[in-house]
Amino acid sequence: MANEAQVFGLPEVIINFRTKSTTAIARSARGIVVMILKNETTNTSKFYRINDSTDIPDTGITDKNVTLIKKCLKGIPLRILLYTLPKDDVEIPTPAEGEEPETLLNQADILRQLHDVKWNYICNPTGNTTDQHDLADWVKQERTLKRKTFKAVVANYDADHEGVINFTTGNLREANPAYHDALLAADGKVENVPNTIPEYLTYTAAEYTARIAGVLAGLALDRSATYYELEEVVDCDKYDDIDSHINNGELCLIDEFDGNGVKIARACNSLHTFTTDKGQDFRFIKIIEAVDMITDDIRDTFKNDYVGKVINDYNHKMLFIAAIGVYFRGLKGNVLDASDTVKNYVDIDEEAQKDYIKLHNSDDDPSEMTVQEIREYNTGTHVYLQGRVTPVNAMEDLQINLVM
Numbered sequence: 001m002a003n004e005a006q007v008f009g010l011p012e013v014i015i016n017f018r019t020k021s022t023t024a025i026a027r028s029a030r031g032i033v034v035m036i037l038k039n040e041t042t043n044t045s046k047f048y049r050i051n052d053s054t055d056i057p058d059t060g061i062t063d064k065n066v067t068l069i070k071k072c073l074k075g076i077p078l079r080i081l082l083y084t085l086p087k088d089d090v091e092i093p094t095p096a097e098g099e100e101p102e103t104l105l106n107q108a109d110i111l112r113q114l115h116d117v118k119w120n121y122i123c124n125p126t127g128n129t130t131d132q133h134d135l136a137d138w139v140k141q142e143r144t145l146k147r148k149t150f151k152a153v154v155a156n157y158d159a160d161h162e163g164v165i166n167f168t169t170g171n172l173r174e175a176n177p178a179y180h181d182a183l184l185a186a187d188g189k190v191e192n193v194p195n196t197i198p199e200y201l202t203y204t205a206a207e208y209t210a211r212i213a214g215v216l217a218g219l220a221l222d223r224s225a226t227y228y229e230l231e232e233v234v235d236c237d238k239y240d241d242i243d244s245h246i247n248n249g250e251l252c253l254i255d256e257f258d259g260n261g262v263k264i265a266r267a268c269n270s271l272h273t274f275t276t277d278k279g280q281d282f283r284f285i286k287i288i289e290a291v292d293m294i295t296d297d298i299r300d301t302f303k304n305d306y307v308g309k310v311i312n313d314y315n316h317k318m319l320f321i322a323a324i325g326v327y328f329r330g331l332k333g334n335v336l337d338a339s340d341t342v343k344n345y346v347d348i349d350e351e352a353q354k355d356y357i358k359l360h361n362s363d364d365d366p367s368e369m370t371v372q373e374i375r376e377y378n379t380g381t382h383v384y385l386q387g388r389v390t391p392v393n394a395m396e397d398l399q400i401n402l403v404m
Helices: 011-022 024-028 063-073 107-111 129-145 177-185 205-218 242-247 285-305 314-331 350-360 371-375
Strands: 032-040 047-050 079-086 121-123 151-155 164-167 172-175 200-203 233-235 253-255 262-264 345-348 385-388
Touching: 011 024, 011 285, 011 314, 024 285, 032 063, 032 205, 063 079, 063 205, 079 107, 107 129, 121 129, 121 205, 129 151, 129 164, 151 205, 164 205, 172 177, 233 262, 285 314, 314 345, 314 385, 350 371
Parallel strands: 032 079, 032 121, 121 151, 151 164
Antiparallel strands: 047 079, 172 200, 172 233, 253 262, 345 385
């Protein structure tokens, strides 16, 4: 059995995994947001790569949409991949005789382009209720069937899934910069400010998915988004029983009037139905973010350094397993539980090996083979591994009993 000291043939893999583990926190704070905005006055779609506010075009994007983009950037994601769509009121020209009628471009046309693009969170702040539902369902399908690590921030849709964040707080009010400027011009006299300039700007839950997606993409794995302060929000909808909403998988905002402003009440996703495969830990955004990062790191390293380059025999499988072990050890603390009683590991999946033998070679009977023979069995191009990781969460709940 190979161990780290024996990893001589593929030293670059160990180095790559060590680099990934030592940079995990920094990389986790630099996620990519896909944003879909209804913006065009004709039946067209455009794409923009926005790293910071200087990349926002001077023309071609509506003022309201520029505001939504800046809200996302406020969370400091790595970048925004912006896809625009026609506004709802764009009219389709009548086709000439014999021509196929043109259809209005929609969210589905954008989603078809995103299967093989690398990104972390997606939102559609200008989308209607149907768009929010369809976006959530698409992400659920991509995670379940394609094993993608995509996540969606949608408004008011009970997706009951760890890959979908259901943001439900509406009527978010912010101070209007134009009102402030007008007030200064009026020497501070409110009665002289034009009635056409509101004191506050109000946003819907759908519009504010841009801000939430930016926060989640820009937040490092060494902290949770719980109690993340949205300092620009003056007030928002309040809940009679916010605990019941959170328990139902809603990401809500709360103002406890403690002088710290409006905050994210609990950084949870929409999952609220738990099974043996998906326990209550799966409801925390931080936990899912850690699992997704680990999945991407292992999958990317396998694709870049192993696929087509390494012989699929037992020794090389064990070298790969040893490399993953080095990676896991580097994640202990902020990402994985560092307790001595917890083991984070991968190993050859012996049950999957047995199934392969039964399906591919009728002459061999796994029941008559030793464990080592099963582990070393030639599985063609397939590498069957299984393992366990225990992500570590952030402090969020306190119970203290004091006795006098």
